Amino acid sequence: GQQLNQSPQSMFIQEGEDVSMNCTSSSIFNTWLWYKQDPGEGPVLLIALYKAGELTSNGRLTAQFGITRKDSFLNISASIPSDVGIYFCAGRRGGATNKLIFGTGTLLAVQP
């Protein structure tokens, strides 16, 4: 199935560092979402973006909906050990179906 291009694939950082990851697509989406998945759990929504150019924050997380509607990024500031997990972007084109197209994921490891 189709997947979005997400980078980097993995990141190993020190506690307190900032993190940035992004997603790109060859086609336009009208919604961009960022999820986090912990081991053995389903993905949990972190941030939802509904408008091109939109910049939204959720605590230490900030995400932006690219102007071209073909990309999005997620920043995590001052990382902490509990930020460890896999982060997925997801896009939705809208229309008759609400299915999400997911990125390949970014594995984040934070060393205390």
Next chain:
Amino acid sequence: GAGVSQSPSNKVTEKGKDVELRCDPISGHTALYWYRQSLGQGLEFLIYFQGNSAPDKSGLPSDRFSAERTGGSVSTLTIQRTQQEDSAVYLCASSSGTSGRGPSETQYFGPGTRLLVL
């Protein structure tokens, strides 16, 4: 319960056997989705139910896969004659609204069923 629940949590089966995976969405949610997550991969859309509308089956990988949703609530994903490449985590999600934008479209995921086909 408060969230999406799935059963079984884990399923080990032999190649060629049929399996049924169950999803209980959040009460009152009209939309239900099935995704598949292979090892080290993102989620792959399988099928989408919305109210009484015909489901969007465009993501089902073969005719061995089928799903139904009874009474607008519980859904069952069936895989017939399982193959080793079917091994994956099968995730169910539900949302409260119809297609569009906004918080009603937030998809809440269950913990998944880990399927291993030997």
